[in-house]
Amino acid sequence: MSDSTLPDSQLWCLIKDDDQAAYTTLFRKYYPALLGYGKSLTDHHGLAGDCVQETFMEIWLYRRNLAVPDSVRAYLLAGVRRRIARRLERDRIFRHSRDIGEGEFSFQFTPLDEMISDEETRRQVQQLNTLLNQLPARQREALYLRYHQQLDIDEIARLMQINPQSASNLLHRGIKHIREVWVGEMHTLALLLCVYF
Amino acid sequence: MQRESYTTVTQFCDDALFRDWVITGRDHAGWVQWLEANADKQRLAQEARYLILAIGSEAPGASAGETDQALEETWWRIHEQEHRVRPLALANWWRVAAAVLLFALGLGWYASRRYSPGTDVSVSRPSAASPGSRDIGIYNDSRVPRLVNLEDGSTIILQPGGKLSYPRKFAAQKREVHLSGEAFFEVSKNRQRPFLVYTNDIVTEVVGTSFRIKAADDQPEVEVFVKTGEVHVRQIQPKGSKAAENVVLLPNQSVSYVKSSNLFEKPENKDIPKRAIEYLNFDFSDAPVGTIFSTLESAYGVTIDYPHDVLRDCYLSTSLSDEPLLSKLKIVCESISSGTQFRMEGNHVIVESTGCN
Numbered sequence: 001m002s003d004s005t006l007p008d009s010q011l012w013c014l015i016k017d018d019d020q021a022a023y024t025t026l027f028r029k030y031y032p033a034l035l036g037y038g039k040s041l042t043d044h045h046g047l048a049g050d051c052v053q054e055t056f057m058e059i060w061l062y063r064r065n066l067a068v069p070d071s072v073r074a075y076l077l078a079g080v081r082r083r084i085a086r087r088l089e090r091d092r093i094f095r096h097s098r099d100i101g102e103g104e105f106s107f108q109f110t111p112l113d114e115m116i117s118d119e120e121t122r123r124q125v126q127q128l129n130t131l132l133n134q135l136p137a138r139q140r141e142a143l144y145l146r147y148h149q150q151l152d153i154d155e156i157a158r159l160m161q162i163n164p165q166s167a168s169n170l171l172h173r174g175i176k177h178i179r180e181v182w183v184g185e186m187h188t189l190a191l192l193l194c195v196y197f
Numbered sequence: 198m199q200r201e202s203y204t205t206v207t208q209f210c211d212d213a214l215f216r217d218w219v220i221t222g223r224d225h226a227g228w229v230q231w232l233e234a235n236a237d238k239q240r241l242a243q244e245a246r247y248l249i250l251a252i253g254s255e256a257p258g259a260s261a262g263e264t265d266q267a268l269e270e271t272w273w274r275i276h277e278q279e280h281r282v283r284p285l286a287l288a289n290w291w292r293v294a295a296a297v298l299l300f301a302l303g304l305g306w307y308a309s310r311r312y313s314p315g316t317d318v319s320v321s322r323p324s325a326a327s328p329g330s331r332d333i334g335i336y337n338d339s340r341v342p343r344l345v346n347l348e349d350g351s352t353i354i355l356q357p358g359g360k361l362s363y364p365r366k367f368a369a370q371k372r373e374v375h376l377s378g379e380a381f382f383e384v385s386k387n388r389q390r391p392f393l394v395y396t397n398d399i400v401t402e403v404v405g406t407s408f409r410i411k412a413a414d415d416q417p418e419v420e421v422f423v424k425t426g427e428v429h430v431r432q433i434q435p436k437g438s439k440a441a442e443n444v445v446l447l448p449n450q451s452v453s454y455v456k457s458s459n460l461f462e463k464p465e466n467k468d469i470p471k472r473a474i475e476y477l478n479f480d481f482s483d484a485p486v487g488t489i490f491s492t493l494e495s496a497y498g499v500t501i502d503y504p505h506d507v508l509r510d511c512y513l514s515t516s517l518s519d520e521p522l523l524s525k526l527k528i529v530c531e532s533i534s535s536g537t538q539f540r541m542e543g544n545h546v547i548v549e550s551t552g553c554n
Binding site (some may be wrong): 009019024027028031032033034035036037038039045049052053054056057060061109111112115116121124127128129132143146147148149171172175178179 | 202206207210211216219220221222244247248249250252253254255256257258259260261264265267268270271275278279337365366
């Protein structure tokens, strides 16, 4: 079994040399995250799983011709997104119908309750969370990719097929909107910070 | 950027150490201390903390068990994909071919290798597949011959009903394949790595040559016919028994192994019907390129697409013999001009050319 602490680029190079153990390591490392992302793009969870598997299949089948991506995570996420979009598009054509919202990012952010110890924080976080989940799908997706998948702006832009400025705008507009609604309540809180830590 | 100069919530949110502190409670960067000393940043930091907590962190979409199950399914699908007849119209299919060096188009997964256990030293049982190498199995259930290109550049034409299995990557010292049914082999020359074909009863060893083996399970005999080069055929024998009889075959010679008597017979008067590839002549003298391509088409059961207009007035003199198909194509394309290239999409060859010299 190859070392799971190896950097992605090295795992990728091993896979190019037919190393099945490295492939297993990469699969185990990213499958859960990719499935989570896939499920937030479609309600057909079977389809999401299929597309994640196909993205991985492609790596093995094309391994000799694939260049090592700058970010393996971004590469995989983009692969899953592209496949799901393609499959949903095909389904639409064949079913002559359009499922409203299918293919749109439906992920709902869940607060990190285990890190919240006091009621005031809980209240604030809950309110922010509600606002977050009301943001337009694309803003939510950008935030998810930035803070759940740790992609940088350029990677988000490539994945969402927009230019980096637009990706940056999606992120900032989302956060700005939330703060405008919410920040009014913040004035008195700054002083409390030292108490909690 | 130094945290002292942070002016926005986003800057805190994007700081990996800050996020780590908020999400895990591990304060490696001394945030508590730093915020006490930088009271003007407390409000921004607090906002960022709330935001990070509200966004949450990545929750795994699958358990370890579910992940391994999916991994197994993925391997299974990879094998299925590698052995499926692909529609030629499928975009980018040639990249698959190039990537996995797998040109076989048999249907199904032939995993059960029937092979008699125990052999002498010279005909040793192929080493058990190491965990890192899975064998590729090809079963030609179609009505036409299937072309199989191996990792070492060798070509196998597998007749209908034939089954073939071989490792994804050959061992360093030898190349071993298993056959049931009939196939024609063009082995790329490599004296350091003999090529061994195992059938139920005999093993055929070559260094670089072309020959045909007919070893159907339901036939009483196994036949080996040599087109070029030198081939050694031995009986596979149980360990401890006397040394195996070794039959040497030269071009245009053949041998039959009679299963019931365990003996080799030279079929002197036997008329072995030849397959197209064996009687076709690959010597061309000032031949139109189109003729050469159509000869290759009939020999290997492939289709070759080439720019007819561009190559209309191109003539070649070349003598091809027992090189595997890929080598033949390479020689032909290089002889036409440096601007001529080919690629394979399954049983389909695509030649691109800017014209001849």
